[in-house]
Structures are given as structure tokens and as C-alpha cells.
Amino acid sequence: MKKWKTIGLIAAMIGALTMANTPVSAKDLSLETKWDKTFDKSAKVDHKKVTFKNRYGIILAADMYQPKNATGKLAAIAVSGPFGAVKEQSSGLYAQAMAERGFVTLAFDPSYTGESSGEPRNVASPDINTEDFSAAVDFLGLLPNVDRNRIGVIGICGFSGMALTAATSDSRIKALATISMYDMSRSMSRGYKDSYTMEQRQKVIDYLSQQRWADAESGENALGYHEVPFDDKGNIVKGQRVLPESLPENPNPVLVAFFNYYRTSRGFHPRGINSTTAWTATTPMSFFSFPMYANIEMISPRPILLIAGENAHSRYYSEDVYKAASDPKELLIMPNADHVDLYDQMDKIPFDKITEFFGTHLK
Known part of the structure; x- marks a missing residue:
């Protein structure tokens, strides 16, 4: 009798583990059917929701845009970003605009965010999120x-x-354009314009390491990653969402720019991390160990177009990538534009240039 009870218990445990590890299927994803973008729907394109898997088995949700009445084989563009945004925001706007110009486009939610699958939620991974682009291809x-x-x-x-x-x-990626380029590995591990001292970098690592103990003990991944982790006194900022409920007195102009997009009707979306919540507190850990585009010379002879605002706090990222990349490459600085202007300001986004770039290199 004990033998059969033991076998039954083992079978139940295996069954529970199997259920726990059963992957989410595309049909199980909860995809919004109504138009819920932060921009108006274009009458020039056809739109539909689609899903696909990356090589880690995570199911990604995406909006696909196609020019109406197009015939023959078309060039295509995959679009994602900004960091902490969803496809209903800036990436969808770019995808729809480029579909109006004759391309099949795909704006996708990165793994663990938006309508895409992946547990736990609100996690960013330099490896997996890089893979997301290849899965879109x-x-x-x-x-x-x-x-x-x-x-x-x-x-x-x-x-x-x-x-x-x-x-x-x-x-297979034949041409690449970046908009308001940001290097999250460099930002998280070295700070704005590489300003962290070694002591500060160690302080961040110590905080992340201790946070792992807290997460392991609670069984949950605490939220609270903050892009600027130090307060005015040099202490680690904990447990805050990406953007505040309201702006403080005399706010930093960069904070104002992000707030005016993500926290107002201009760009707010309830599924967007930047609009409503935060990344997991330990999100920076893998970024410390994963330098972006370390083999950037391998992109050549495929072309790169880097677009940045003249007044963008992030402009130096595009300029540094331009210096490091091999030809063919081009750096376009947009006058009177800041970082966030290029998210959605149609009079400042150089869509004609972007169209020319892809039209030339995706022949």
C-alpha cells in the first residue's frame, strides 16, 4: 500500500510540474481587439494582430501593418522600443507610417512585456530582447x-x-535604423555619460545582489528598477516606478520630457511599463555582464542609419556608435529636437529620410 501511495504522490507531483511548465499558447494570449493605440489609425494600411515565437519559446504579440492593395513581394521592417514602452506607442506609430510608405511592418512587444508572454512580468534581458528582433525577422x-x-x-x-x-x-537584417539611440547596458552599468565611479558601480552591484536574497525569500520579483538609482545624497533609490504620479518642483528637463509623453494623454498606455509601473528591481544584473553591439564591425557591409535629436540628452550614444561602426553608416542629427520628440512628433521625425534609406538598401 505504501508503495502505491508513493507512486501516486510522485505521479501527482510530475503532473503538477508538467502543468506549471506548460508553455502559453498563442490562443491563450489575451490580445486586445479594438484599436487602442496612442495614434490614429491610417486608412492607407491594413492592420492585424499576430503572434510568433522566439527561440526561447516565448510567444510575442505584434501589430502587423501592410500597405493597402499592394501586390508582389514587398520589403519588410521589424520595429520595437522604446525601453519600457509597448507596441501601441512609438514603435506602432513608426510601423504604421512606414507601411503607408510601402513596407510590410511589424511592431512587437518585447518578451515579458505588453501583450507578449513570459514570466515573470516586467523583466528585460539583453540576450532575450536581442533575440526578439531575430524572431520578428x-x-x-x-x-x-x-x-x-x-x-x-x-x-x-x-x-x-x-x-x-x-x-x-x-x-538576414539587411539594413538598420536607430532612433534616439540608447545603450541600456552602458547606461545601467556606467551611468549617464559614464559618470559612475567604481565605488558607485559597486554600490549598485551590492544592492542588486542583496535584492536577490529578498526576492528568493519572498518568492517574488520585486519591482523598482530606476534608471537613475542614486538620490541627491548618493543613496540607492528603491521601490519606485519609472515615472512619478506628478512632477516634483523644479524637475529635471529630461524627466519632464519623458513625463509629458508617458504620463499624459499624448503617449500614456495602460500596458506600458513607463506609463504605469516599473521594471523588476534586479533587471540591471544581466546588463552589467552583457555589453551591447560588442561586435559592431560585423554589421558591415550592411548599412546603419543613426538618428538623434540635436538637443537630446542621449545624443552621445548615437555619436559613439557612429564612431565605432564600419561603413556604410550615416548619422543624422535633427535640429530643435530632443530625445522624446522623435517618439511621436511627426514634424520632427524624418520619415522621408528613413523611407529613402530603406528604399535604397532593401531593393
Whole structure:
């Protein structure tokens, strides 16, 4: 009797583990059916929701845009970013605008965010999020109306670094444009303009290491990663969401720019991390150990277009990538634009230039 009870207990445990590890299927994803973007729907394109898997088995949710009444095999572009945004925000705007200009486009939610699958939620991974771009290329290249030899990528803000990294090891990406480029590995591990001292870098590592004990003890991944982790007294900032409920007195102009996009009707979206919540507190750990685009010379002879605002606090990232990259490459500085202007300000985003770039290099 004991033998059969033991066998039954083991079988139950195996069954529970199997259920716990059963992957989420595409049909189980909860995808919004109504138009819920932060921009108006274009009458010039067809739109539909799609899903696809990356090589880690995570199911990604995406919006696909196609020019109406297009015929033949078309060039395609995968789009993602900014860091902490969803496809209903800036990336969707870019995808729709480029579809109006004749491309099949795909704006996707990165793993663990938005409508994409992946547990726990609100996690960023330089490796997995780089893979997300290649998975988007997989999907586009299997479409019957896409020429798989004419696929490009647009990375916005923090996902520009992941897009560049993807292109270093995926030669199917034939052309790459970055918008308001941000290197999240460099930002998290070295601070703004590499300003962290060794003592500060160690302080961040110590905090993240201790946070892992707290997460292990609670069984949950605490939220609270903050891009600027030190307060005015040099102490670690803990447990805050990305953006505050309201602006403080005399706020930093960069904070104001982000707030005016993510926390107002201009760009707010309830699924966006930057609009409503925070990344997991330990998110920076893998970024410390994963330098972006370390093999950037491997992108050549495929072209890179780097677009940054003249007044963007992040401009130096694009300029440094331009110096490091091999030809062909181009750096375009947009006058009178800051970092966030290039998220959605149609009079400042150089769509004609972007169209020319991809039209030339995705022939």
C-alpha cells in the first residue's frame, strides 16, 4: 500500500510540474481587439494582430501593418522600443507610417512585456530582447508577400542597442535604423555619460545582489528598477516606478520630457511599463555582464542609419556608435529636437529620410 501511495504522490507531483511548465499558447494570449493605440489609425494600411515565437519559446504579440492593395513581394521592417514602452506607442506609430510608405511592418512587444508572454512580468534581458528582433525577422520572412532578402529593422531608444546587437549576429537584417539611440547596458552599468565611479558601480552591484536574497525569500520579483538609482545624497533609490504620479518642483528637463509623453494623454498606455509601473528591481544584473553591439564591425557591409535629436540628452550614444561602426553608416542629427520628440512628433521625425534609406538598401 505504501508503495502505491508513493507512486501516486510522485505521479501527482510530475503532473503538477508538467502543468506549471506548460508553455502559453498563442490562443491563450489575451490580445486586445479594438484599436487602442496612442495614434490614429491610417486608412492607407491594413492592420492585424499576430503572434510568433522566439527561440526561447516565448510567444510575442505584434501589430502587423501592410500597405493597402499592394501586390508582389514587398520589403519588410521589424520595429520595437522604446525601453519600457509597448507596441501601441512609438514603435506602432513608426510601423504604421512606414507601411503607408510601402513596407510590410511589424511592431512587437518585447518578451515579458505588453501583450507578449513570459514570466515573470516586467523583466528585460539583453540576450532575450536581442533575440526578439531575430524572431520578428523569422516571422516576416515566412510571409508569402514578403521578400525575405529585403528585411530591415528599426530600434527606438533603449531597444536600439538590442537591434544593433541582433544585426551583429543575424545577417538576414539587411539594413538598420536607430532612433534616439540608447545603450541600456552602458547606461545601467556606467551611468549617464559614464559618470559612475567604481565605488558607485559597486554600490549598485551590492544592492542588486542583496535584492536577490529578498526576492528568493519572498518568492517574488520585486519591482523598482530606476534608471537613475542614486538620490541627491548618493543613496540607492528603491521601490519606485519609472515615472512619478506628478512632477516634483523644479524637475529635471529630461524627466519632464519623458513625463509629458508617458504620463499624459499624448503617449500614456495602460500596458506600458513607463506609463504605469516599473521594471523588476534586479533587471540591471544581466546588463552589467552583457555589453551591447560588442561586435559592431560585423554589421558591415550592411548599412546603419543613426538618428538623434540635436538637443537630446542621449545624443552621445548615437555619436559613439557612429564612431565605432564600419561603413556604410550615416548619422543624422535633427535640429530643435530632443530625445522624446522623435517618439511621436511627426514634424520632427524624418520619415522621408528613413523611407529613402530603406528604399535604397532593401531593393
